[in-house]
Amino acid sequence: MSTLTATDPKATVLPLLEGSTWPGASEALAQMHALPVPTSKTEAWKYTRVGRLFSANYVAPVASVAVQLPTRLPFDATRVVFVNGHFRADLSDDLKAQPHVVIDSLGSHLSHGPVRNHYGHITPLSESLFSAMNTAAPTDGLLLLVFRNTTVRKPIHVLRITTEGGQLVQPRDLFLIQEGAKAEVIEEHITLPGGATTSLVNSLRECYVAEGAELLVHKLQRDGAAHISQENVQVDAKGHFSISTTTLEGSLVRNDLNVSLAGPGAHAELNGIYLLNGTTHCDNHTYIGHHVPDCTSDELYKGIVSDRATGVFNGKVYVKQDAQRTRAYQSNANILQGDHAKVYSKPELEIYADDVKCSHGCTIGRLDEKALFYLRSRGVSEVEARQLLAHAFTTDVLERIKNTEWKEYLTGLIDQKLDTL
Amino acid sequence: MPQDTDDILREVTSKEYAYGFTTNIESEKAPKGLNADIVRFISAKKNEPEWMLEWRLEAFRIWEKMEEPQWAHVHYPKIDYQNAYYYSAPKKKPQLNSLDEADPELIETFNKLGISLEEQKRLVGVAVDVVFDSVSVRTTFKETLKEKGIIFCSFSDAVQEHPELVKKYLGSVVPCTDNFFAALNSAVFSDGSFCYIPPGVRCPMELSTYFRINEAMTGQFERTLLIADEGAYVSYLEGCTAPIRDEHQLHAAVVELVALNDAEIKYSTVQNWYPGDKDGKGGIYNFVTKRGMCLGDRSKISWTQVETGSAITWKYPSCVLKGDFSTGEFYSVAVTNNRQQADTGTKMTHIGKGTKSTIVSKGISAGFSNNSYRGLVKIGRGAKGARNFSQCDSLLLGDRCGAHTFPYIESENPSAMVEHEATTSKIGEDQIFYLNQRGIETEKAVSLIVNGYCKEVLNQLPMEFAVEAQKLLAVSLEGSVG
Numbered sequence: 001m002s003t004l005t006a007t008d009p010k011a012t013v014l015p016l017l018e019g020s021t022w023p024g025a026s027e028a029l030a031q032m033h034a035l036p037v038p039t040s041k042t043e044a045w046k047y048t049r050v051g052r053l054f055s056a057n058y059v060a061p062v063a064s065v066a067v068q069l070p071t072r073l074p075f076d077a078t079r080v081v082f083v084n085g086h087f088r089a090d091l092s093d094d095l096k097a098q099p100h101v102v103i104d105s106l107g108s109h110l111s112h113g114p115v116r117n118h119y120g121h122i123t124p125l126s127e128s129l130f131s132a133m134n135t136a137a138p139t140d141g142l143l144l145l146v147f148r149n150t151t152v153r154k155p156i157h158v159l160r161i162t163t164e165g166g167q168l169v170q171p172r173d174l175f176l177i178q179e180g181a182k183a184e185v186i187e188e189h190i191t192l193p194g195g196a197t198t199s200l201v202n203s204l205r206e207c208y209v210a211e212g213a214e215l216l217v218h219k220l221q222r223d224g225a226a227h228i229s230q231e232n233v234q235v236d237a238k239g240h241f242s243i244s245t246t247t248l249e250g251s252l253v254r255n256d257l258n259v260s261l262a263g264p265g266a267h268a269e270l271n272g273i274y275l276l277n278g279t280t281h282c283d284n285h286t287y288i289g290h291h292v293p294d295c296t297s298d299e300l301y302k303g304i305v306s307d308r309a310t311g312v313f314n315g316k317v318y319v320k321q322d323a324q325r326t327r328a329y330q331s332n333a334n335i336l337q338g339d340h341a342k343v344y345s346k347p348e349l350e351i352y353a354d355d356v357k358c359s360h361g362c363t364i365g366r367l368d369e370k371a372l373f374y375l376r377s378r379g380v381s382e383v384e385a386r387q388l389l390a391h392a393f394t395t396d397v398l399e400r401i402k403n404t405e406w407k408e409y410l411t412g413l414i415d416q417k418l419d420t421l
Numbered sequence: 422m423p424q425d426t427d428d429i430l431r432e433v434t435s436k437e438y439a440y441g442f443t444t445n446i447e448s449e450k451a452p453k454g455l456n457a458d459i460v461r462f463i464s465a466k467k468n469e470p471e472w473m474l475e476w477r478l479e480a481f482r483i484w485e486k487m488e489e490p491q492w493a494h495v496h497y498p499k500i501d502y503q504n505a506y507y508y509s510a511p512k513k514k515p516q517l518n519s520l521d522e523a524d525p526e527l528i529e530t531f532n533k534l535g536i537s538l539e540e541q542k543r544l545v546g547v548a549v550d551v552v553f554d555s556v557s558v559r560t561t562f563k564e565t566l567k568e569k570g571i572i573f574c575s576f577s578d579a580v581q582e583h584p585e586l587v588k589k590y591l592g593s594v595v596p597c598t599d600n601f602f603a604a605l606n607s608a609v610f611s612d613g614s615f616c617y618i619p620p621g622v623r624c625p626m627e628l629s630t631y632f633r634i635n636e637a638m639t640g641q642f643e644r645t646l647l648i649a650d651e652g653a654y655v656s657y658l659e660g661c662t663a664p665i666r667d668e669h670q671l672h673a674a675v676v677e678l679v680a681l682n683d684a685e686i687k688y689s690t691v692q693n694w695y696p697g698d699k700d701g702k703g704g705i706y707n708f709v710t711k712r713g714m715c716l717g718d719r720s721k722i723s724w725t726q727v728e729t730g731s732a733i734t735w736k737y738p739s740c741v742l743k744g745d746f747s748t749g750e751f752y753s754v755a756v757t758n759n760r761q762q763a764d765t766g767t768k769m770t771h772i773g774k775g776t777k778s779t780i781v782s783k784g785i786s787a788g789f790s791n792n793s794y795r796g797l798v799k800i801g802r803g804a805k806g807a808r809n810f811s812q813c814d815s816l817l818l819g820d821r822c823g824a825h826t827f828p829y830i831e832s833e834n835p836s837a838m839v840e841h842e843a844t845t846s847k848i849g850e851d852q853i854f855y856l857n858q859r860g861i862e863t864e865k866a867v868s869l870i871v872n873g874y875c876k877e878v879l880n881q882l883p884m885e886f887a888v889e890a891q892k893l894l895a896v897s898l899e900g901s902v903g
Contacts, residue, residue, distance in 0.1 A: 043492070324820070334832075336834070339802075342831070342832065342833045343831070345829075345830040346830065348828075349815075349824070349845055350823070350826075351817070351823060355820070355847055356845060356847070357845075359844040360841075361842040362828070362840070363841070364837065366836060
């Protein structure tokens with residue numbers, strides 16, 4: 001490749017992407033060569049600098065390491081474990097317990113019909129450097145295939161562990177939820193103590209939610225690594241997609257969430273909580289495309305940003321011509337504490353149909369002084385009062401989580417984190 | 422109901438531009454195209470001092486290196502900047518004391534526009550600095566203003582008579598390097614208005630300028646500089662109509678406002694330039710840079726705009742809130758119909774402590790038009806206790822138009838409070854039905870609803886202007902049905 005010169009900032013990662021046999025890998029690699037590294041002049045990356053991610057030297061993800069697994073979730077779930085992006089059957093639960101449900105390594109099913117028919121179809125390569133990078137050499141990932149009218153009995157707990165620093169890990173998932181099927185996935189990113197903070201996790205997931213199907217995803221990011229994550233979702237008629245993204249740790253976190261409502265009556269619910277301190281930089285980019293009439297979307301992102309952390313939110317609602325009777329609601333609220341914390345928010349509406357009800361709201365502020373005073377006057381200490389109010393601030397996002405067991409567990413984690421803010 | 426809806430929509434969308442006509446006044450033009458010599462020609466024509474020419478040439482050099490911005494949500498064929506005239510002036514420049522001496526054709530034009538100077542003078546008491554094409558031909562009420570020490574004159578006169586003020590403030594708010602169109606304007610601006618309010622003076626009347634693009638294929642480059650010294654107050658009105666032309670016309674104006682300690686500037690605009698016909702042929706390209714600098718503590722700048730015209734509007738009246746406890750306001754109604762495109766909004770840059778800003782933007786789109794709000798609220802590190810409230814609403818009339826909102830909100834101070842909300846919807850069938858059922862016909866009902874929708878902004882306009890603004894809204898959208 002002639003474009004690969006000494007000055008190409010991508011030179012640090014390109015050698016790691018060579019030779020993958022995944023579908024579309026070579027085209028993606030060529031694309032990867034062609035695309036520039038986004039700068040602050042690139043609109044989609046205006047507030048998030050990724051240049052430094054390419055200045056480090058990475059190694060390919062380490063495959064077989066012995067790992068001490070953390071304690072299980074306090075409720076019944078099917079655990080699937082990925083270590084440094086590699087599927088670990090030895091550490092995972094029995095994944096074949098339920099008929100009509102496939103939970104397995106995506107890498108081992110690439111030649112199978114449903115995978116061939118869907119893999120890479122809703123991820124346009126041309127736009128994003130990171131999706132090209134992922135497609136060029138995925139590490140491995142989860143295939144979740146739920147057959148027609150099947151309800152997955154237990155939530156699937158996807159545990160992704162990064163064991164050491166300096167790796168380039170590229171998880172690649174494909175979720176196919178067929179007509180009338182239902183599934184719930186809890187995805188948790190953790191790093192092992194000992195610091196894997198210098199790793200780069202560049203993940204990409206494609207989800208197809210077929211007619212009348214339902215997919216719930218809970219994403220919990222508490223790894224110290226740099227994390228670029230992209231989620232491309234297509235929801236067909238009367239399908240329901242719901243995701244809640246909770247970001248508690250990370251050096252640089254970027255979540256791209258692209259949801260296309262492709263059939264009448266489709267619904268998407270996007271929730272997010274980000275509690276940032278230290279120098280964490282968290283950027284949530286959401287795009288909801290209302291491409292057909294009668295779809296609804298509801299989006300609520302709330303964050304507390306303290307110390308030297310930066311919170312970025314960019315939410316776009318796009319309503320295509322003739323996508324009548326669209327209802328779209330979007331809200332982003334931020335609490336800024338600490339003199340060096342920053343919040344950049346850009347809620348966008350782009351609307352080409354008239355019979356719509358779309359709104360967005362955005363606030364940036366601090367904890368209500370009056371409420372603090374009220375609590376103080378009742379003898380609550382300042383620290384406690386602040387924690388109480390911060391807890392209350394996150395509550396309306398948590399309340400939207402229907403799985404009460406998970407909600408309880410997550411609330412515990414959030415309260416722990418709030419104590420440190 | 423649907424029958425009605427269709428009829429009225431058709432009627433509204435086919436409404437012709439009511440103020441289109443052409444005045445034939447011989448005019449003097451610079452040769453087509455743009456180069457350093459044209460800049461020198463313009464400067465020489467206006468008999469400008471050396472420093473002014475140097476300033477223009479510097480701006481021209483900057484412009485040459487710049488690229489036309491592409492980020493706005495508007496589409497238009499590439500502009501050939503070498504295929505336009507950059508200077509034209511009515512040949513006769515009458516020095517008049519009464520209207521009788523004026524060119525009868527000119528008076529006729531103003532009468533058609535409904536801005537008869539006489540009527541204005543007698544009834545409203547507004548001083549009108551009429552900018553006809555690019556050169557001021559008439560200034561009234563100068564005497565009254567002079568008594569108060571207020572300087573209100575054409576920009577060219579200011580360059581000659583008050584060079585110290587012009588030198589000090591020109592480009593201080595919108596530097597030549599600011600953007601492509603500001604650089605272009607700085608190089609070739611023809612004329613405009615200059616206003617200086619001395620310390621502690623409250624301008625006794627609304628100052629007003631009527632802009633008018635008259636010569637075919639003439640780009641017009643207005644330059645306005647308005648300075649309110651300490652404790653001064655001024656309300657400035659700007660209104661526009663333009664005749665029908667088939668050729669696209671470029672208008673790249675620059676408006677700079679400076680408010681010193683405790684000063685207040687209220688700047689109101691009604692813009693109704695030719696929007697092109699219903700197929701999008703013709704119309705004005707309105708690429709304007711307007712910015713106010715709240716330089717002093719407790720100063721205030723308020724922008725109010727009613728934008729109904731132009732084929733393309735690219736306009737972001739902004740406030741830089743530098744002084745502590747200064748205030749910025751932006752009230753806007755933008756109406757687009759047929760193939761019009763508007764990308765408009767504001768920037769509020771909070772730098773000083775305790776600065777406050779309010780943004781109220783109402784967009785109305787009909788026909789095949791696209792109407793975007795684009796805004797930035799930036800709270801700097803030092804803007805302790807800053808406060809912003811933004812409200813951006815869009816109303817859609819018709820299923821082929823678009824309404825978009827692109828707000829940027831940046832906060833770097835934990836004590837600041839920023840709120841933004843936006844809604845997009847159409848006029849509810851139930852609202853129309855309710856009014857119908859009370860005996861109000863659909864057309865009037867829509868007008869009522871639209872007027873109510875815009876009221877918050879229209880209320881900000883000075884009385885004299887509110888009437889014209891309502892008239893324009895009526896012409897643009899009367900009877901539209903959602």
